Amino acid sequence: MNLLIDGLTKTYDNGVKALNGVSLTIEPGLFGLLGPNGAGKSSLMRTIATLQLPDQGRIVMQDVNGQDIDVLTQPDELRKILGYLPQDFGVYPRIDAVTLLDHLAVLKGIHNGKERKEVVETLLQRVNLWEARKKNLSGYSGGMRQRFGIAQALLGNPKLIIVDEPTAGLDPAERNRFLNLLAGLGQEAIVILSTHIVEDVQELCAQMAIINKGTVLLSGHPLDAVQMVQGVIWKKSVAPGDLDLMHRMYAVINDRMVAGQPMVYVYATSQPAPGFVRVEAGLEEVYFTEITDAENRYHAQRTVPIPAL
Numbered sequence: 209m210n211l212l213i214d215g216l217t218k219t220y221d222n223g224v225k226a227l228n229g230v231s232l233t234i235e236p237g238l239f240g241l242l243g244p245n246g247a248g249k250s251s252l253m254r255t256i257a258t259l260q261l262p263d264q265g266r267i268v269m270q271d272v273n274g275q276d277i278d279v280l281t282q283p284d285e286l287r288k289i290l291g292y293l294p295q296d297f298g299v300y301p302r303i304d305a306v307t308l309l310d311h312l313a314v315l316k317g318i319h320n321g322k323e324r325k326e327v328v329e330t331l332l333q334r335v336n337l338w339e340a341r342k343k344n345l346s347g348y349s350g351g352m353r354q355r356f357g358i359a360q361a362l363l364g365n366p367k368l369i370i371v372d373e374p375t376a377g378l379d380p381a382e383r384n385r386f387l388n389l390l391a392g393l394g395q396e397a398i399v400i401l402s403t404h405i406v407e408d409v410q411e412l413c414a415q416m417a418i419i420n421k422g423t424v425l426l427s428g429h430p431l432d433a434v435q436m437v438q439g440v441i442w443k444k445s446v447a448p449g450d451l452d453l454m455h456r457m458y459a460v461i462n463d464r465m466v467a468g469q470p471m472v473y474v475y476a477t478s479q480p481a482p483g484f485v486r487v488e489a490g491l492e493e494v495y496f497t498e499i500t501d502a503e504n505r506y507h508a509q510r511t512v513p514i515p516a517l
């Protein structure tokens with residue numbers, strides 16, 4: 209079983225090109241889709257979840273129970289095996305988790321009352337909401353809401369699970385609990401996790417892609433990606449007034465405040481200057497290298513050449 213995405217493009221009515229020829233092959237397990245705000249992650253998630261159509265391209269869920277599903281022409285077939293936690297899953301009525309999950313289970317087609325009761329109870333235990341099952345959802349914390357979101361996404365035993373920016377706004381303990389829950393899902397299905405939080409992908413996913421401005425910049429195994437930048441990222445703590453100069457002189461992929469002082473991260477095959485220290489690269493360095501490189505190419509393209517005199 210795998211999900212094949214081929215050449216997806218989407219331009220909204222306002223002229224924004226949100227997807228620009230996206231192609232990916234996603235195997236069972238956890239797949240991390242990383243990208244900054246506005247990269248096109250939700251547009252891609254909504255398209256895979258059959259909520260909007262692309263202008264061009266193809267999505268095929270291959271070999272589900274021995275047959276392929278063409279997602280764009282057979283949306284009803286895909287919905288039978290889809291679990292979706294949208295970015296804005298945010299309506300929490302004054303009813304308890306059991307009642308709402310039971311209602312959603314009916315909508316998902318689980319009509320047998322006994323079976324439904326079992327499914328609802330099992331799911332609430334699985335997402336660790338059993339103790340709070342009779343509490344009004346409107347009183348849930350952010351983490352509890354997201355765990356309820358996963359419970360509803362798991363109704364009907366989906367083969368394809370899409371979770372869009374699920375950890376944004378969660379405190380570290382809740383985020384951990386949520387990520388542990390996601391980690392347990394990857395054995396049985398294709399799970400696509402869209403996020404702008406690099407650690408979410410680093411900690412969980414055996415497959416990933418980085419997307420920006422609707423274009424896939426990199427896809428593959430996170431450890432292979434990290435190998436690509438191992439040994440070529442350097443850092444140096446600089447005076448705040450030197451930051452602009454650093455950006456002009458070096459291939460700065462990122463700068464951030466460390467203990468109240470700017471730290472610059474630079475891509476270079478050898479030590480750029482005395483005082484730079486080599487960084488043990490992780491996925492964050494991969495991410496910033498790819499995004500910076502893409503931004504530079506984008507701006508170079510947009511620069512109007514100066515006409516020759």
Ligand SMILES: Nc1ncnc2c1ncn2[C@@H]1O[C@H](COP(=O)(O)OP(=O)(O)OP(=O)(O)O)[C@@H](O)[C@H]1O
Pocket residue numbers: 220221222224225226243244245246247248249250251252373404
């Ligand atoms: N319905 C829409 N109509 C017009 N433009 C849209 C629409 N939805 C998204 N966009 C634009 O398309 C681009 C991609 O948005 P999208 O929401 O897919 O990105 P994202 O990576 O999910 O970002 P975020 O994390 O901020 O949600 C953005 O420039 C956004 O403003």
